[in-house]
Amino acid sequence: MAGGTPPRRRTAEVRSPDSGVEDLVDVAALQDWMQSQGVTDGPVRLGETLGGGTQNVLIKVRTGDRDMVLRRGPRHLRPRTNDMLRREMRVLEALSGTEVPHARLIAACPDEEVLGGAVFYLMEEVDGFNPAVGLSGAASRSLDVRRHLCLSTAAAAATLAAVDHEAVGLGDMGNPTGFLERQVGRWRSELVSYSSFAGYDGPDLPGVEALGDWLDDNRPAQWRPGILHGDYHLANVLCDHRTGSVAAVVDWEMTTIGDPLLDLGWLLATWPRGDGPEILSDGVRALAGVVDRDDLVREYAERSTRDLSSVDWYVVLACYKLAIVQEGTYARACAGLAPREVGDRLHAGSLVLLARAREITGT
Incomplete structure (x- = not known):
């Protein structure tokens, strides 16, 4: 922008004891998406990976004083991984008004473009x-x-x-x-x-x-x-x-x-x-x-x-x-x-x- 102040990019703090978690989640892209969904209006921090390997991955996410869990496919996505996760999103949304014990769905992203090919969703952290x-x-x-x-x-x-x-x-x-x-x-x-x-x-x-x-x-x-x-x-x-x-x-x-x-x-x-x-x-x-x-x-x-x-x-x-x-x-x-x-x-x-x-x- 000629003659103006360059836009300031929001930064997100990454706290990850597990190496390579940044490859699984583009934190800036996640933060932008979470803000667009009304989940947060502040910075996003990543915590430890709760699961991984060849299975779907669970990563702790914190924004403000709120903790949640992000679920996405493994680093090397299988052909049906995204479709299966979309199914999970749909099921969790359907169960939200029932007595079935489950982690409440906070927000779902069936769009593969946000995290470089992987769909994902955010759910409440269960103690x-x-x-x-x-x-x-x-x-x-x-x-x-x-x-x-x-x-x-x-x-x-x-x-x-x-x-x-x-x-x-x-x-x-x-x-x-x-x-x-x-x-x-x-x-x-x-x-x-x-x-x-x-x-x-x-x-x-x-x-x-x-x-x-x-x-x-x-x-x-x-x-x-x-x-x-x-x-x-x-x-x-x-x-x-x-x-x-x-x-x-x-x-x-x-x-x-x-x-x-x-x-x-x-x-x-x-x-x-x-x-x-x-x-x-x-x-x-x-x-x-x-x-x-x-x-x-x-x-x-x-x-x-x-x-x-x-x-x-x-x-x-x-x-x-x-x-x-x-x-x-x-x-x-x-x-x-x-x-x-x-x-x-x-x-x-x-x-x-x-x-x-x-x-x-x-x-």
Whole structure:
């Protein structure tokens, strides 16, 4: 501007104990966007990265005296990362008026241009702990609180299943028609596709074919569509330090409209037993034996009008599906596309899942 004072660019303070976080978030661009959304009228500071690697990234953000969390894809975006995050944004917005425990959505940016190709959103920071990592607060000291924590996971799943997905604006998400009918064929095809990975000799998953047949032969005749989290287990909840209650269900990227009883099946399939390898991290062992499967089902039933007479079928489907999903990482590890130790651990977990399923089916 001739004869004038050059415009002054706002600066943003970066506080990052993790190297490379500036590559994930252009702080000046984030600040400009937050101001345009009415989230702040002051400077923005970044805190530590809460998650990362190959998964979606969580980064603390502070403006004034307000703390929040930014969620975006990993440094190297996968082909579907942005679409999955857009789905998360939509789900969190839909849940805002419900009783489902979740981190409140503050603002969403489905535009890829703001952060150089990555969509993102801001959500409230939840003061809670992940029980799959370890117990904290009262839960580490009190058996009663641990029991409440366990039952709260079933209660939260039932609360989600009770939401009218059409009333909250998710009526056009997913394809619930034939959802149960297509599960076995979908995941059989997925398992076959792994043979394309060089170095993978094919699945060594005892009983997987028989389990697929059992699922097709015993499929529930009737079910009611609802919101399905899609990956519901102890590692995807944050619990209150004082009460143990589920403070937030997290990681909504697999959410669809399907049969919500699969979330209950997933919770039961992955529940810690303490008598061998765990499906989740070893932190869950502290909850082994605190409640049993019947306790969780009763807690769910008290908050649900759904027919739970076929709950075993949903547990078997969860074991079957998750075993095949994990085998995919093992196949990629055999091809050198994922860490071998991770692939070996997940393959071992698949064997445990299939063994649990065979306990139910007798196959």
